[in-house]
Amino acid sequence: MRILVTGASGNVGRLVVEGLQGVEVHALSRRVRRDLPSGVRGVVGDLADPESLRGVFSGIDRLFLFPVPETVERVVEMACAAGVSRVVTLSSGAVTDGYDTDFHLPVERAVEASGTEWTHVRPGEFALNRLWLWGPSVRRSRVVRDPAPEEAWYPVHERDIADVAVLSLLKDGHTGRAYTLNGPALVSRREQVEAIAEAIGEPVRFEVVDPRTAREEYLAQGGFAAANADFLLGFEDYSGEEADPEGQGLVAPVSVPTSQEVTGRAARTFRQWARDHAADFA
Known part of the structure; x- marks a missing residue:
């Protein structure tokens, strides 16, 4: 093959x-x-x-x-x-x-x-987003500046995504299926910062800022952060239309599908993802 x-x-x-x-x-x-x-x-x-x-x-x-x-x-x-x-x-x-x-x-x-x-x-949401958004400020000053410390979702480890793709390529029984993949647990942004701090073995401070301040920092940062600042901070919706960053945030469901339903192995947690990427934040 x-x-x-x-x-x-x-x-x-x-x-x-x-x-x-x-x-x-x-x-x-x-x-x-x-x-x-x-x-x-x-x-x-x-x-x-x-x-x-x-x-x-x-x-x-x-x-x-x-x-x-x-x-x-x-x-x-x-x-x-x-x-x-x-x-x-x-x-x-x-x-x-x-x-x-x-x-x-x-x-x-x-x-x-x-x-x-x-x-x-x-x-769903890549755990890698946290590296692309927060990596520079964590490496530079051990701080994350974000407007929504308690906003939470189910970040998925990129290795879980790849595992499902590999299985679908190699094995039969997956034809005609659409697999939605998320992380195994609802994790707030504050908890994500705590997991990163634990992984690198140093304190990381969470500084709450307003959405416009966060957008200015992401735009100055360039790359992924700049390209996605408006969407990630609520200034535009998924279709690119203007939105209100002070509006209602996403309401997370009680449970979501993960790679375990496909691979039979427990999906990787955000803490494991942070450990896997500790060197990238250090």
């Missing part, structure tokens, strides 16, 4: 590459990689440019598909024409909740319409 992993340099894709055992793995990235595991073949291509993918799908049996909605129909057409028989998509829990109609949902629909075997992996 030969499996192509797209988005192989990403936070989930690289773990899917690592987790695939006993098969031939091709890892697609936009540039040459020198850090792939032994036995993995690196291939260069860009999902946003289907012409760059000519020949990439030759001999591929199964595909892990990173979401690029603008070109997904052509990419899936090329994959199926080359003989790909199963596609596992990296999607979003926002599709399950009905918020995502123009990004991940079109990818899912294109794959389903192709007639190939499919599975959708729909993670």
Whole structure:
């Protein structure tokens, strides 16, 4: 069996590459990689440019598909024409909740319409968001500035996402399923900071600031924080429309689906995630 992993340099894709055992793995990235595991073949291509993918799908049996909605129909057409028989998509829990109609949902629909075997992996809030948002201030001054210390959700470990994707690629019984994945416990932002402090072995102070102050800091920080500041702080909704940051926050459900329903293993906690990323915060 030969499996192509797209988005192989990403936070989930690289773990899917690592987790695939006993098969031939091709890892697609936009540039040459020198850090792939032994036995993995690196291939260069860009999902946003289907012409760059000519020949990439030759001999591929199964595909892990990173979401690029603008070109997904052509990419899936090329994959199926080359003989790909199963596609596992990296999607979003926002599709399950009905918020995502123009990004991940079109990818899912294109794959389903192709007639190939499919599975959708729909993670909720990534625990990694905390590293991308809080990492710089924790490393610099051991402080997190946030307007909502008691707001809570079920952050999911990226390894749980990858585990479900690997299982769906390798094993039968997952065709036609959409797996929504969350963390195993409701964790407030204050509790998340406490877990990070415990992981690095040093106190981390939680400083409550108003949403506009937090937005200014995220915009100055750049990268993921700047790109997502308005949405994460409530200045815009999922569709990009203007919203009130002082409005009602999300009401967390009592329980949510996790990777355990798919893998049979307990989903990783936020504290475990913090320990796994302690060096990134230090």
